[in-house]
Amino acid sequence: MEDQGKAYWFATLKLIASILAVWALVSYGFGILFASALDNISLGGYPMGFWWSHQGAMYVFIALIFIYAKLQDNVDRKFNVHEE
Amino acid sequence: MSLQFLTYLVVGATFALYIGIAVWARAGSTGEFYVAGGGVHPVVNGMATAADWMSAASFISMAGLIAYMGYGGGLFLMGWTGGYVLMATVLAPYLRKFGRFTVPAFFADRYYSKAAAATAVICLLVASITYIIGQMTGVGVTFARFLGVTNEMGIYLGMGIVFCYAVFGGMKGITYTQVAQYCVLISAYTIPAIFISFQLTGVPIPQLGLGASLVGEDITLLAKLNQVVTELGFGEYTTALPGSKLNMFVYTFSLMIGTAGLPHVIIRFFTVPTVKDARLSAGWALVFIGILYTTAPAVAAMARYNLHATVSPEILSGAPLVAEGAGLLHADRPDWMKRWEVTGLLSWEDKNNDGRIQYYNDNSKDPKFAAAGWQGNELTVNRDIIVLANPEIALLPNWVIALVAAGGVAAALSTAAGLLLAISSAISHDLLKKIFVPDMSEKNELLAGKLSMAAAIVLAGYLGLNPPGFAAGTVALAFGIAACSIFPALMMGIFNKNMCKYGAISGMAVGLFITLFYVFAHKGIFFFKGTEYLGLIGGANSFFGITPEAFGGIGACLNFLTAYVVSKFTPPPPDHIQAMVENVRTPRGSSAVTGGGGH
Numbered sequence: 001m002e003d004q005g006k007a008y009w010f011a012t013l014k015l016i017a018s019i020l021a022v023w024a025l026v027s028y029g030f031g032i033l034f035a036s037a038l039d040n041i042s043l044g045g046y047p048m049g050f051w052w053s054h055q056g057a058m059y060v061f062i063a064l065i066f067i068y069a070k071l072q073d074n075v076d077r078k079f080n081v082h083e084e
Numbered sequence: 085m086s087l088q089f090l091t092y093l094v095v096g097a098t099f100a101l102y103i104g105i106a107v108w109a110r111a112g113s114t115g116e117f118y119v120a121g122g123g124v125h126p127v128v129n130g131m132a133t134a135a136d137w138m139s140a141a142s143f144i145s146m147a148g149l150i151a152y153m154g155y156g157g158g159l160f161l162m163g164w165t166g167g168y169v170l171m172a173t174v175l176a177p178y179l180r181k182f183g184r185f186t187v188p189a190f191f192a193d194r195y196y197s198k199a200a201a202a203t204a205v206i207c208l209l210v211a212s213i214t215y216i217i218g219q220m221t222g223v224g225v226t227f228a229r230f231l232g233v234t235n236e237m238g239i240y241l242g243m244g245i246v247f248c249y250a251v252f253g254g255m256k257g258i259t260y261t262q263v264a265q266y267c268v269l270i271s272a273y274t275i276p277a278i279f280i281s282f283q284l285t286g287v288p289i290p291q292l293g294l295g296a297s298l299v300g301e302d303i304t305l306l307a308k309l310n311q312v313v314t315e316l317g318f319g320e321y322t323t324a325l326p327g328s329k330l331n332m333f334v335y336t337f338s339l340m341i342g343t344a345g346l347p348h349v350i351i352r353f354f355t356v357p358t359v360k361d362a363r364l365s366a367g368w369a370l371v372f373i374g375i376l377y378t379t380a381p382a383v384a385a386m387a388r389y390n391l392h393a394t395v396s397p398e399i400l401s402g403a404p405l406v407a408e409g410a411g412l413l414h415a416d417r418p419d420w421m422k423r424w425e426v427t428g429l430l431s432w433e434d435k436n437n438d439g440r441i442q443y444y445n446d447n448s449k450d451p452k453f454a455a456a457g458w459q460g461n462e463l464t465v466n467r468d469i470i471v472l473a474n475p476e477i478a479l480l481p482n483w484v485i486a487l488v489a490a491g492g493v494a495a496a497l498s499t500a501a502g503l504l505l506a507i508s509s510a511i512s513h514d515l516l517k518k519i520f521v522p523d524m525s526e527k528n529e530l531l532a533g534k535l536s537m538a539a540a541i542v543l544a545g546y547l548g549l550n551p552p553g554f555a556a557g558t559v560a561l562a563f564g565i566a567a568c569s570i571f572p573a574l575m576m577g578i579f580n581k582n583m584c585k586y587g588a589i590s591g592m593a594v595g596l597f598i599t600l601f602y603v604f605a606h607k608g609i610f611f612f613k614g615t616e617y618l619g620l621i622g623g624a625n626s627f628f629g630i631t632p633e634a635f636g637g638i639g640a641c642l643n644f645l646t647a648y649v650v651s652k653f654t655p656p657p658p659d660h661i662q663a664m665v666e667n668v669r670t671p672r673g674s675s676a677v678t679g680g681g682g683h
Contacts, residue, residue, distance in 0.1 A: 009669055016173045023169045027162045027340075032333050035155070039323065045295035045304035050322040053158030054150075054381035055291060058165045058374050065172045065367035072177075073360060081670040083358050 008079040015075060019068045026052060026060045087482045091230050094486040095493055098268050102494075105261045126361050130368025132259040133352045135266035137369065138376060139215075139499035140222025143269060144492050145555035148470030150384035151391075154319065156326035157384065159336045160556060163563075165370060165377050166336070167343020172366035175344055176353035178578045180362040181668045185354055187347040187570065188514035194577040195585040196661055198519050203592050205515045207569035208347045210596070211562045212503045212510075213540055215346075217611065218559035219246075219500040220548030225468045225555070226492040228427040235428050236549060243545040246500045247538065265494045270375055272491025276475040276484050277379045280386050283478060290382035309389050315405045316392070317448030321385065328629045335560075335634030342563025342636055345571030348506045359671035387470045390477045394418065395443045395463060408457045411440035420476030429466035430473075435459040467554050507540050508533035550613045557633055561603060564636025568595035572643040581665040583647065586654040591647030599639030606632040 030038060035049030043051050076082035142164070150157030184190045187208060192201035220239055223246065228238030274290070281293030285305055297304050303311075309321045318324075326332055343349065352369075353362045393399045395412045404410065414432055424430035432441060436459040443463040444453060472492055475484045512533035517524050524532075569592045576583040576591075606624060609615040618624055625631050630638060656662075667673070 005666070005670075012669070019169070019173055023166065027166050027336065028333060031158060031162055032329060032336065036323070043295070044292070045297060045306060047306070047322050050155050050158075050306070051295070053155060054161055054294075055378055057158075057162045058378055061165050061169050062367065062370050062374050064169050065363070065370055068169075068173055069360070069363040069367060072363065076360075076671055081672045083360060083671050083674055 004079060008075070008081060011075050011079070012072065015068070015071055019064055023061065023064055027057045031057045087485060088230075088232070090482050091486040091489050094483070095230070095490045098264075098490045098494060101264055101268075102261050105264050126356070126364040127368050128259065128263060129352075129356060129361075129365050130370075131266045131372050132262035133349075133365065133369035134372035134376075135262040135269060135494075135498055136352060136502055137349055137373060137499075138269060138495055139559065140219045140226075140492070140496035141556040141559035142373075142376060142380075143273065143495035144222045144225060144471050145218075145468050145557075145559075146471075147380045147383040147387065147474075148467035149554060149556045150381055151388040151470050152467055153326055154313075154321040154324035156324055156332055158381070159326065159332050159339065160560070161377055161381060163336045163339025164343055165373060166340040168366050168370040168373070170340060170344040171349070171353070172363050174575055174578070175350065176362040176366050177359045177671065178668050179350060179574070180353055180356060180359050181671060181674050183354070183674070185351070186509065186514055187350060187574070188510060188518075190577070191573065191588075192514075192518065194661065194664070195573075195588045196657065197585040197589070200573075200585050200589050201514060202519055203589050204570065204573070205510050207565065207592060207596055208510050209507060210600070211346065211565040211570070212348070212507050213544060214565060214611075215559055215562035216500055216503050216507075216540060216544040217547045218555045218557075218562065219496050219503070220544045221468065221558060222492070222555040223496040223500065224548060225427075225429060225466070226472065226489065226496060228429065229424065229469070229472055230489045232423075232426055234426075238427070239545055239548050242496070243541050246497060246504070247541050249497050249501050262498065265498050266372060268487075268494050269491045270372070272487045272494075273376050273383075273471075274379055276478070276480055276488060277383050277386075279480050279484065280390070280474065280478045281382060284386055284389070290379045290386075294382040294385055305385065305389065309385055312389070312392050312396075312399055312405070316396075316443070317445035317450055317453065321388070327625065327631055330628060331625075331630055331634055334630055334637040338564045338567045338634050338637035338640070339560060340567075341571040341640055342565075342567035345566040345569075345574060346563065347510075347566075347570065348502050350574075351506070357675075359674045383471060383474060387474045387477065390474075391465070391470075392443070394421075394477060395441045406444070406452050406456050406458070409438070409440070410456065411438075411442045413440055415439065417441070418476075418479075420473055423476070424469055424473060427469075429469050431464045433462050433464075435462050504537045504540060508537045511536040547611045550611075560633040561607070561636075564599060564603070564633060564639070565596065567636035568599040568639025568643055572640050572647065576644070576647055578665065578668060580648075580651075581662045582651060582656050584651050584654055584657045587647040587649075587651030590650045591643040591645075594646040595639040595643030598642055599635050602627065602635045602639075603632040 030052035035053055038049035038052065039047035041048040146160050150160065179190065182190060184193060188201040188204040191204040192198065220242060223242030224235050224239035227241045228235045277290040278288050281290040282288045284298060285293040285296035286299045287293040287296045294305065298308055306322055314320050326335065353365060356362045356365050396405055396410065397412055398405050398410050421430060436457055441463050442458045444461055446461040472488060475488055512529045516532055517529050572595065573588045573592050576588065602621065605617050605621045
């Protein structure tokens with residue numbers, strides 16, 4: 001049981017870490033650090049770095065929360081700790 | 085029908101709608117305040133959270149700031165939405181499982197100490213009052229314009245109305261009122277944006293219009309805007325930075341963790357029926373917030389373009405932009421400029437006595453401006469007016485202008501009222517009743533709550549009259565304060581079960597102190613004018629060029645660090661606290677904690 005609990009928490013932390021890795025990549029990465037480089041690519045009429053900062057990151061954020069909710073629910077069920 | 089009358093009519097009608105819904109919902113059941121989310125679908129709850137969250141800063145001020153900041157303004161967009169990802173993954177589900185209704189109550193239990201709760205109350209008060217100053221600035225701008233009075237008068241009126249609204253109270257807790265407010269707010273924001281996007285680019289979706297080409301021209305809106313603003317000596321729109329990349333990075337970080345640490349936002353997730361719903365609600369809230377936030381950059385760029393096109397008719401005629409005799413004749417200025425001049429938020433000073441408006445960046449050293457006989461920028465436009473003036477600048481029908489007024493009022497009032505309720509409950513319940521005067525009667529508790537509300541309004545109003553900055557900038561400070569104090573302690577409370585009260589309290593104290601020290605150096609002690617002490621810290625933005633609004637991110641790192649080190653050298657939390665943290669980490673049994681929907 002103790003091992004199960006540890007494994008559940010480990011799986012949860014792994015999931016959160018991967019969600020937050022994407023979160024950081026699109027905002028701090030594409031939106032800020034690499035923005036100047038990405039600006040050389042044009043996306044529609046947008047310079048791409050500008051687009052990530054003013055549009056793209058937000059779309060990804062929304063998707064991330066729903067993906068997280070779904071995957072975390074899977075983890076909860078797998079370890080049988082979900083709400084009845 | 086005159087614009088003034090139409091404005092009264094629309095604002096009045098929306099108020100009648102909110103009150104009507106509040107009365108109707110109350111008739112249904114009385115004890116609903118705490119379980120507002122109980123029988124409500126996560127989608128509806130998300131919409132209500134979005135209305136609660138989007139304040140005068142989001143609605144009135146943000147697009148205006150982005151319009152001036154250009155690319156760097158993206159830090160508001162990413163910061164204020166990215167925080168929801170943090171909230172959904174590291175806070176909301178666990179706090180829901182924990183099952184306390186206020187943030188100080190969480191601290192009291194998790195850190196088994198009244199001192200921790202008191203520290204949390206102090207952090208909460210500083211953050212909330214700073215936040216309300218921003219709301220007051222926004223309320224002042226809105227009332228000034230739509231009642232045709234000065235900005236000061238607008239703030240006085242706003243203070244009175246906010247007070248009545250907050251004392252009238254419970255309205256705030258009613259989810260369906262907030263759903264109505266969301267609908268007013270979002271249509272007031274998107275309808276003008278759709279009109280303007282269509283006018284400029286022929287694309288009715290602002291998110292796509294921003295990347296589209298101008299009607300009848302071969303050049304994209306953004307490229308044209310870049311041309312115009314650089315010609316006038318401003319930084320290029322799609323690359324302009326707020327100070328430095330590092331500052332933008334830290335600023336964004338500060339807003340993100342501040343979002344996840346602001347008490348009045350977190351509270352929304354305490355009341356959803358299940359842990360699973362807490363995760364989903366954050367997602368739905370962000371969907372509804374995202375509709376406004378992805379529209380805002382389009383509003384910003386288009387407003388900036390329209391403003392320049394208005395005062396420099398050469399942009400449309402193709403004549404040289406910077407030349408003798410360029411610029412709009414002040415006598416020919418459109419009506420909206422006359423209306424805003426009354427408020428004092430837009431002003432013109434004819435420095436070269438040519439009767440024309442020259443609007444450019446006079447910090448630019450480019451000799452072409454002097455050669456053209458331009459003797460300094462002549463037009464001052466307060467950034468907070470951009471969204472409200474936007475439909476007027478684009479010559480949209482009067483009903484759209486009236487609708488925007490109603491949206492601005494809804495955004496400012498709903499958030500201000502929510503914050504005031506958070507302040508009054510923190511002082512009367514969490515601080516007085518729970519810590520200092522346990523035997524206080526319920527009547528006195530209520531009175532203490534109302535008095536603290538009134539005091540907060542007077543203080544915020546006074547500081548709003550001596551504003552530390554634009555609404556969104558001031559609100560950003562509040563996020564910094566929440567970021568440096570509350571978020572780290574909340575997160576460590578869940579993810580580090582060895583975190584003890586000594587670590588948490590010293591972390592919060594260090595984070596808050598350092599951040600306030602840096603902020604007050606720039607903005608004055610408790611934002612009172614004349615008490616700045618920039619000399620002491622070695623000049624403005626002396627810490628690697630970090631602006632005070634962004635400093636919360638640094639404060640948060642110091643908070644984490646201090647707490648970690650202190651916890652290594654102090655006794656760990658008692659076993660039952662560690663067991664409680666273990667329990668919080670799994671969703672099962674969430675209904676037992678608060679009794680679920682069984683209230």
